[in-house]
Amino acid sequence: MxxxxxxxxxxxxxxxxxxxxxxxxxxxxxxxxxxxxxxxxxxxxxxxxxxxxxxxxxxxxxxxxxxxxxxxxxxxxxxxxxxxxxxxxxxxxxxxxxxxxxxxxxxxxxxxxxGQPAVKKRPLMTVDLRRAVATLPDTLPGRRDRALILVGFAAALRRSELAGLEVTRRDGAAWVEERPDGLVVHLARSKTDQSGEGAEIGVPYGSNMETCPVRSYRAWLNAAHLTEGPAFRPIDRHGHIGTEAVTDRAVARIVQRTVEAAALADGYSPEEARQLAAAYAGHSLRSGLATSAAANDAPGHAIQRQLRHKRFDTTSGYIRSGQLFKQNPAGMAGL
Structure with missing residues (x-):
């Protein structure tokens, strides 16, 4: 307008x-x-x-x-x-x-x-993320999806930010820098940074090879032979990699498809797996990192910094969800 x-x-x-x-x-x-x-x-x-x-x-x-x-x-x-x-x-x-x-x-x-409470998508907790990425095959699409999910989770990225990442620096674009200690995601602009001041987000090595965002990202780049341009791209059924970036909706579909595959592997029926996957979306990576970190007693200010929230009360909602059963009075009442 x-x-x-x-x-x-x-x-x-x-x-x-x-x-x-x-x-x-x-x-x-x-x-x-x-x-x-x-x-x-x-x-x-x-x-x-x-x-x-x-x-x-x-x-x-x-x-x-x-x-x-x-x-x-x-x-x-x-x-x-x-x-x-x-x-x-x-x-x-x-x-x-x-x-x-x-x-x-x-x-x-x-x-x-x-008025109704907002219907929030379920956070993809670490334990569920491990099961989900374990179902991804060692193919080009599988390596891309693994890297996308793990980088999006570790950097707590919004789906549009994740879709817009590029391999090398370009003015006005978000990009990923490889350093000895891990990855640094450079954001040019975000939802809470409309003035375009930018932000840097550190992504350290994971303690598990299977869920390490740094190793998974590098494995994807090597397999796809990417040296510039969009980091995450569409792949057709013949294995051809596109030149444009995936869309933010594609990020949500990748998350849902991977969750559905994990549910099927766990013995869910196809219909049950589809219903479970529908509870997740692109934001599940971001909320999953915050909620999982809170459940493991990460400091609130560190979670706020990774999510780039301007106000702590926004972050505190994720912390409450992650610590619902931490020092819960009902659990200390001797029931």
């Missing part, structure tokens, strides 16, 4: 006004901009079907839109659409009044009546 910026626009300043609009467009992540643009279009179509103006829209129309979709859209989606509508109005210089008690009370009622 384009963001309008008002600047004086005499002939000599027009170029700066155009640049200001371009920079304003970059103030949010690309995924957020696409989502907001889609949200605004959905609201405009709804208004057009009812003969209501969408810009500027009346608070009553916005509230009616929220009510009309309260049973068909999740509250988190409605919340994002409301934010998009507000931002569109502010960018266009319109004041959308949503602070009245009637609006606030109705919106609060919608959230209370239809």
């Amino acid at each position: 384009s963001t309008e910026v008002s600047l004086p626009a005499p002939t000599g300043l027009q170029a700066f006004a155009d640049q200001a609009r371009q920079y304003a467009d970059q103030s949010r992540a690309a995924n957020t901009r696409r989502a907001y643009a889609s949200d605004v279009r959905a609201f405009a179509n709804w208004c057009a079907a009812r003969g209501e103006p969408s810009l500027p829209a009346s608070p009553a129309a916005v509230l009616a839109y929220l009510i009309d979709h309260a049973t068909t859209l999740k509250v988190v989606t409605l919340q994002r659409r409301l934010a998009a509508i507000r931002e569109q109005h502010a960018a266009a210089g319109f004041d959308l009044e949503t602070s009245s008690s009637a609006f606030r009370d109705t919106w609060r009622g919608i959230k209370r009546a239809h």
Whole structure:
């Protein structure tokens, strides 16, 4: 969604006004901009079907839109659409009044009546990760998947970060540096670093050969003969390696496919294995590292540093999950 910026626009300043609009467009992540643009279009179509103006829209129309979709859209989606509508109005210089008690009370009622806890994907704990990667064959796709899963887990990467890694340094790209002590993942930009300051994440050698992210990554590069470009790439059924990077959705599919294979190896039926795998996603690597580390009493500040959280309370959610049974009062009650 384009963001309008008002600047004086005499002939000599027009170029700066155009640049200001371009920079304003970059103030949010690309995924957020696409989502907001889609949200605004959905609201405009709804208004057009009812003969209501969408810009500027009346608070009553916005509230009616929220009510009309309260049973068909999740509250988190409605919340994002409301934010998009507000931002569109502010960018266009319109004041959308949503602070009245009637609006606030109705919106609060919608959230209370239809709000649900977020459905979180299951963390891939270390013990489950070991079983999963053990099922991967010693083939080109198997080596790629092993390296992708282990590096993503050890570096606590988001799936988009993992998919975007490159073998060597390139301006504006995330890349992996090989050092004697392990790997260093250099991130150019991340979800919590929209200003692009970057971050360095250390990935040490694993204590087990089968689950060592450093050895697995190097084995994949050697097998694929990669010296530059994307680190993780598609491989077709003939064994040909692509030139582009895998997508972030491909990362999720690789995780799910590997978990499903492990479940089948453990004796699950095909249907049970599919259902179990569906509980995991790309984020399961990141949350799995945090939760597993917390279960093994890793310091909270170290977990926060690896996850690159700005706020510790975000990290503490993973720590609570990993330590549910650590010094649990119920376990000390003599039951």
